[in-house]
Amino acid sequence: MIGNQVVEGQLYFDGCKLEELAKKYGTPLYVVSEDIIRDKCAEVKTSFLNKYPNTMAFYASKAFLTISMCKIIKEEGLGMDVVSGGELYVAIKGGINPDNIMFHGNNKTIEELKMAVTYNVGRIVVDSVDELLVLKEITEEMKKEINILFRITPNIKCNTHTYISTGQKDSKFGIPLIEEIIKEAINIAMNSKYINFKGIHFHVGSQLFDNSSHINAVKNTADLIKNIKESMDIEIEELNVGGGFGIKYIEEDDPKPLSYFIDAIMKTIYEKFNEYNLKIPRVFIEPGRWMVGEAGVTLYTIGTIKEIPEVRTYVSVDGGLPDNPRTALYTAKYSAYVPSKMNEERDKVVTIAGKCCESRDIIIWDLKVPYSIERGDILAVMSTGAYNYSMASNYNKIAKPAVVMLRNGKDRVVVRRETYKDLIALDVV
Numbered sequence: 171m172i173g174n175q176v177v178e179g180q181l182y183f184d185g186c187k188l189e190e191l192a193k194k195y196g197t198p199l200y201v202v203s204e205d206i207i208r209d210k211c212a213e214v215k216t217s218f219l220n221k222y223p224n225t226m227a228f229y230a231s232k233a234f235l236t237i238s239m240c241k242i243i244k245e246e247g248l249g250m251d252v253v254s255g256g257e258l259y260v261a262i263k264g265g266i267n268p269d270n271i272m273f274h275g276n277n278k279t280i281e282e283l284k285m286a287v288t289y290n291v292g293r294i295v296v297d298s299v300d301e302l303l304v305l306k307e308i309t310e311e312m313k314k315e316i317n318i319l320f321r322i323t324p325n326i327k328c329n330t331h332t333y334i335s336t337g338q339k340d341s342k343f344g345i346p347l348i349e350e351i352i353k354e355a356i357n358i359a360m361n362s363k364y365i366n367f368k369g370i371h372f373h374v375g376s377q378l379f380d381n382s383s384h385i386n387a388v389k390n391t392a393d394l395i396k397n398i399k400e401s402m403d404i405e406i407e408e409l410n411v412g413g414g415f416g417i418k419y420i421e422e423d424d425p426k427p428l429s430y431f432i433d434a435i436m437k438t439i440y441e442k443f444n445e446y447n448l449k450i451p452r453v454f455i456e457p458g459r460w461m462v463g464e465a466g467v468t469l470y471t472i473g474t475i476k477e478i479p480e481v482r483t484y485v486s487v488d489g490g491l492p493d494n495p496r497t498a499l500y501t502a503k504y505s506a507y508v509p510s511k512m513n514e515e516r517d518k519v520v521t522i523a524g525k526c527c528e529s530r531d532i533i534i535w536d537l538k539v540p541y542s543i544e545r546g547d548i549l550a551v552m553s554t555g556a557y558n559y560s561m562a563s564n565y566n567k568i569a570k571p572a573v574v575m576l577r578n579g580k581d582r583v584v585v586r587r588e589t590y591k592d593l594i595a596l597d598v599v
């Protein structure tokens with residue numbers, strides 16, 4: 171059985187008893203369901219790749235990247251979006267075909283650009299005219315061709331936390347939607363011997379439940395392409411519409427199936443491009459959170475419980491900000507359970523605190539838990555598969571948890587737990 175089940179008062183995830191995983195591997199522990207990730211890959215195929223011709227999906231690896239994740243993505247036939255030399259390195263080591271790699275970033279270093287050209291990555295998404303000029307020089311020096319897309323800021327607002335909103339005009343990402351600048355970029359690309367200009371990319375924002383931002387971004391992009399065709403007689407071959415599809419963290423969240431976004435995006439592309447008499451481009455998507463977010467659970471052990479009468483009760487766990495900085499950074503909300511007490515009423519409101527010397531080190535404000543919650547209980551925080559392991563730090567010299575993957579009811583370690591020795595492994599004396 172995929173997902174959560176309660177059997178005899180015990181919470182199971184993907185057929186595995188969470189309490190037992192905590193005992194077997196220790197806490198904190200990232201638990202990731204390979205079955206859920208593979209289900210998401212299947213949904214990408216039915217709702218997008220097999221439904222619409224001339225399409226490709228790239229998993230945004232910043233959400234969760236390990237060698238085991240690369241293996242899944244490779245086996246499922248998807249591509250990978252990387253944003254740094256480090257992510258590119260892991261993708262290559264993980265066996266991703268360079269041709270299926272999309273390289274992003276608003277400030278790729280010269281070394282990173284050279285690395286991407288050396289590996290022959292499928293696409294570099296050029297973020298600025300400045301970067302284009304650097305890439306032009308690099309390709310001429312290396313005498314190697316490269317396919318590029320231009321990332322544009324599509325000039326739209328979206329309904330999400332401002333820290334994860336990227337499509338608005340005032341953004342560090344992408345070339346602003348100002349025709350003269352984009353035309354200048356295309357001109358430079360067209361006059362570069364080794365640069366093949368393939369098309370346009372945008373990413374509007376993250377954790378979206380509503381498709382209007384994508385639709386508006388497609389419309390703005392179609393208008394741009396129309397003007398480019400009229401004035402420069404150039405059409406695009408490819409359009410990358412980014413990621414951003416939302417997931418369920420708490421009961422009130424109302425995520426939509428992938429088809430809700432895809433069908434609206436594809437409809438708008440067909441309508442607008444046909445209306446303007448433009449060639450229908452090859453369409454790419456880049457989901458990150460949606461592919462892995464609900465596939466992850468973090469297990470902690472409860473330690474100190476402090477009741478401040480008439481104020482609140484702090485329940486502290488053996489992890490926190492270093493393994494999940496999202497509550498502190500984005501006021502993210504999570505649901506969580508005591509996996510061994512699923513049959514008990516959840517009638518006590520507590521705040522789940524981490525163990526760092528940092529007062530914002532809170533994982534969940536005002537969580538309902540069983541009245542009997544006590545030191546030694548395990549706590550399972552749900553939907554931590556995206557941007558937790560990948561954003562983890564060693565603040566307070568706390569060692570990073572292991573990652574255990576579940577498949578067909580079986581568990582295996584895919585990233586071992588850090589040791590104290592690892593914490594000084596890079597120190598030079």
Ligand code: LLP
Pocket residue numbers: 230233251274334373375376377412413414415456457458459460496500556557
């Ligand atoms: N493509 C590009 C160019 C992006 O910048 C991003 C995310 C994605 C795709 C994937 O977006 P997704 O499908 O995961 O929403 N650390 C933040 C999220 C930052 C997202 C940055 N860009 C968080 O924990 O909420």
